[in-house]
Amino acid sequence: MNKSKPDAGGPLSTILSVVIFVAVAVFFVKFVSRVFTPSTAQPAASASSVESATPTSTPVPTPTATPEPTASPDQADADRVGYPLDQYLNMKQTMLDCGFDETTIRLVKAIGTNEAHCNWGKSVVKIRFDADYKVCRIYSGDTDIYNDGAVVGDVNDILVSSMQYATLCNSAQSDVSNYLKSPATAVFPDVLGDDWTVVRDSDFFYVSSYVDSQNGFGATLRTTFIARYTWSGIDYTTPALYDVSFDN
Numbered sequence: 695m696n697k698s699k700p701d702a703g704g705p706l707s708t709i710l711s712v713v714i715f716v717a718v719a720v721f722f723v724k725f726v727s728r729v730f731t732p733s734t735a736q737p738a739a740s741a742s743s744v745e746s747a748t749p750t751s752t753p754v755p756t757p758t759a760t761p762e763p764t765a766s767p768d769q770a771d772a773d774r775v776g777y778p779l780d781q782y783l784n785m786k787q788t789m790l791d792c793g794f795d796e797t798t799i800r801l802v803k804a805i806g807t808n809e810a811h812c813n814w815g816k817s818v819v820k821i822r823f824d825a826d827y828k829v830c831r832i833y834s835g836d837t838d839i840y841n842d843g844a845v846v847g848d849v850n851d852i853l854v855s856s857m858q859y860a861t862l863c864n865s866a867q868s869d870v871s872n873y874l875k876s877p878a879t880a881v882f883p884d885v886l887g888d889d890w891t892v893v894r895d896s897d898f899f900y901v902s903s904y905v906d907s908q909n910g911f912g913a914t915l916r917t918t919f920i921a922r923y924t925w926s927g928i929d930y931t932t933p934a935l936y937d938v939s940f941d942n
Contacts, residue, residue: 808822875907879908900921921938
């Protein structure tokens with residue numbers, strides 16, 4: 695009688711089936727519990743709720759420095775000269791009335807509380823104040839420009855300005871050279887030095903200095919001269935030679 699072999703895979707198949715069944719059952723249970731069980735997780739807090747929950751501090755304003763008041767140009771000029779503003783303004787207005795320009799006024803230098811000075815061309819102009827620190831006199835040498843509360847004359851009609859001084863000195867060099875034996879050898883002193891003098895009166899400008907030049911024998915001689923001019927004194931115009939005198 696033939697005996698059939700027992701199925702060697704029978705028990706193994708049975709165990710495998712059980713394992714698969716259990717795994718499927720566990721998966722199914724977890725799936726069902728996840729789908730049908732309500733979530734207990736807390737909802738994420740919104741940005742607004744977080745901000746409202748966070749205590750806020752009142753911002754402290756940053757202190758700003760108060761800017762220093764800017765001094766007026768007149769006050770700055772008064773401080774530079776060393777005078778109170780009222781005294782400076784009185785001096786400024788008086789000088790303007792006498793024909794001085796603002797640049798010259800800014801260059802005024804104090805000589806104590808009762809006197810100041812400035813330059814007008816090659817002339818030194820002095821300003822004097824009374825006991826109330828108001829201008830009582832403006833003058834150069836013996837020539838008054840302002841005195842006793844009144845303008846004597848416009849400074850442009852009394853003194854020689856820097857532009858007039860340079861123009862007249864240059865004109866004199868050209869005109870005087872025409873009278874020399876050897877104009878090409880003429881040597882004049884520097885116009886910025888102290889060897890030139892330019893003055894004016896109501897009708898003429900007088901220019902005096904010296905020139906070194908050769909005579910007809912080749913010897914160098916020094917000759918002083920005074921050239922007299924008529925001129926309006928207006929910038930960029932030419933003085934007209936009236937006459938010239940020489941003194942060896």
